[in-house]
Amino acid sequence: MENTSAWLERARRVQLGNYAPAPIVLERGEGCRVVDVDGRSYLDLSGGIAVLSVGHAHPVLAQAIAAQASELIHVSNLFYNARAIEFAEALTARTGFSRAFFCNSGTEANEAMLKLARRYHHERGEAGRVEIVSTERSFHGRTYGALTITGQPKYHEGMGPLLGGVRTVPYGDLDAMRAVVGKSTAAVIVEPLQAEGGLVVPPPGYLAGLRELCDQSGALLLFDEVQTGYGRLGSFLASELFGVRPDACSLAKGIAGGFPLGAMLVSEKASAALPPGSHASTFGGNPLACAAALAVLRIFDDEGLVERSRTLGATLAQKLDAIVAEGSLPVIERRGLGLLQGLRLHDSIDPAATFRRLIDEGLLVSLAGGDVIRLSPPLVVSESELDEGLHILRRVLADAPRKSA
Numbered sequence: 001m002e003n004t005s006a007w008l009e010r011a012r013r014v015q016l017g018n019y020a021p022a023p024i025v026l027e028r029g030e031g032c033r034v035v036d037v038d039g040r041s042y043l044d045l046s047g048g049i050a051v052l053s054v055g056h057a058h059p060v061l062a063q064a065i066a067a068q069a070s071e072l073i074h075v076s077n078l079f080y081n082a083r084a085i086e087f088a089e090a091l092t093a094r095t096g097f098s099r100a101f102f103c104n105s106g107t108e109a110n111e112a113m114l115k116l117a118r119r120y121h122h123e124r125g126e127a128g129r130v131e132i133v134s135t136e137r138s139f140h141g142r143t144y145g146a147l148t149i150t151g152q153p154k155y156h157e158g159m160g161p162l163l164g165g166v167r168t169v170p171y172g173d174l175d176a177m178r179a180v181v182g183k184s185t186a187a188v189i190v191e192p193l194q195a196e197g198g199l200v201v202p203p204p205g206y207l208a209g210l211r212e213l214c215d216q217s218g219a220l221l222l223f224d225e226v227q228t229g230y231g232r233l234g235s236f237l238a239s240e241l242f243g244v245r246p247d248a249c250s251l252a253k254g255i256a257g258g259f260p261l262g263a264m265l266v267s268e269k270a271s272a273a274l275p276p277g278s279h280a281s282t283f284g285g286n287p288l289a290c291a292a293a294l295a296v297l298r299i300f301d302d303e304g305l306v307e308r309s310r311t312l313g314a315t316l317a318q319k320l321d322a323i324v325a326e327g328s329l330p331v332i333e334r335r336g337l338g339l340l341q342g343l344r345l346h347d348s349i350d351p352a353a354t355f356r357r358l359i360d361e362g363l364l365v366s367l368a369g370g371d372v373i374r375l376s377p378p379l380v381v382s383e384s385e386l387d388e389g390l391h392i393l394r395r396v397l398a399d400a401p402r403k404s405a
């Protein structure tokens with residue numbers, strides 16, 4: 001069996017250099033544990049960056065995928081398939097949205113929302129309403145539409161020209177929104193909690209204010225729930241937590257437990273905006289992905305994962321607050337909600353080196369916003385696993401690598 005360095009050598013020869021993965025090669029997992037090719041075990045509180053909602057190798061999910069794979073994997077959207085119908089029924093029943101469109105990723109679900117918004121106004125005879133307003137520090141994906149509305153210039157570097165008709169204003173600032181939203185606005189798109197931007201919780205009343213503004217101006221309100229969706233914040237959708245209903249939302253990441261699947265949920269008002277032929281995705285909604293998603297929903301119900309995220313999230317918040325309050329570790333504040341929380345590192349600390357040190361100590365996390373240690377564990381995580389992770393975090397932070405002068 002090959003060891004880590006042999007695999008790394010092979011990877012570096014053939015894989016494109018667009019990622020900079022940590023130098024470990026993961027081979028198998030169970031729940032919140034993963035094991036690398038050298039047999040070393042890690043506690044995974046990153047959960048594949050909020051993807052592994054039901055943990056690694058959940059037997060119900062694994063069995064559902066295997067069973068569906070031996071029956072029917074793909075049929076194309078020239079035909080119906082029962083799993084996609086069942087999954088659309090389940091999602092609409094749970095969320096109150098009217099209709100679902102399926103694709104393969106978060107960026108694709110956001111592209112669908114952008115097209116939905118422009119086409120919605122076009123169908124209503126307002127073809128001039130094309131502008132999309134997004135927010136600074138947002139992250140919506142890497143395809144051109146989603147990239148353009150992503151409010152982080154570093155991702156735009158060298159990629160221009162980007163999509164036209166996009167404006168970006170500071171997140172959390174209703175006045176800034178009011179200044180740009182008007183008759184030419186097709187839609188306002190926000191994350192109900194900015195995830196990649198550093199786990200930024202919206203100020204009270206912000207999302208409700210956006211709802212009001214969109215209602216007044218006739219623009220659609222779109223929520224990107226790719227990272228917050230399905231229980232992550234302690235409610236099924238984040239929009240429920242904030243009591244604000246958008247006209248459409250995007251989902252991906254955890255909805256099929258790691259199997260690639262994206263979704264756009266649409267309210268009745270906008271449900272006719274994409275007529276036949278106006279949008280499509282070859283793999284979108286195939287029986288295999290939808291069987292995985294249905295299994296994930298069953299696991300959510302059987303194991304009470306939304307409730308679990310709410311209660312464990314509250315516990316985690318207390319524990320992280322205690323770390324900040326102690327004042328002896330180089331952290332500035334707690335960020336986030338539910339099982340999407342983290343600690344913002346002091347300016348003097350090197351986040352990337354800290355991330356690597358945590359891996360050396362057997363803990364997998366991720367960074368958000370450059371300086372936030374993000375915990376986005378599988379929702380099946382136990383309190384003792386969280387405690388174990390926080391113990392490692394404390395130990396590493398006590399002697400955290402500093403930035404070189």
Ligand SMILES: Cc1ncc(COP(=O)(O)O)c(C=O)c1O
Pocket residue numbers: 104105106107108110139140141142191195196224225226227228252253
């Ligand atoms: C809020 C949000 N939207 C969209 C995306 C893009 O999703 P994907 O990488 O599946 O295209 C991400 C990924 O991190 C995300 O966090």
